[in-house]
Amino acid sequence: MSVLAEIAVFPMDKGGSVSPWVARVLAVIQESGLPYQLGPMGTTVEGERAEVMQVADRCLAALEEDCDRVYMTLKVDLRKGPSGRMAGKVASVQAKLRAD
Helix, strand or coil: CEEEEEEEEEECCCCCCCHHHHHHHHHHHHHHCCCEEECCCCEEEEEEHHHHHHHHHHHHHHHHCCCCCEEEEEEEEEECCCCCHHHHHHHHHHHHHHHC
16 A cells, blocks of 8 residues: 655744744654655655655654654545555646646
8 A cells, every 4th residue: 555644743842933843853764764745844755654754754753863852743544445645646636737
């Protein structure tokens, strides 16, 4: 089964700018080798359920080492069928916009 997961992870005890910690989380996602798309409020990752959940856990662990409080949101879309849905969903909406 293909899983799309939007992950947002950041420390709550590091002040107003948390981009260094977000970059650390993104490095974990990149190292996983899974397809991903960085967004302004989270990163979407695509893969099999077990591997996506492992990546989410590693993201938390990456901040746990030097952060006293970490906030995470995780939205998951589990669907039977082929991979490539991350790009396909965006392309479908864009095609409909062009059709108008």
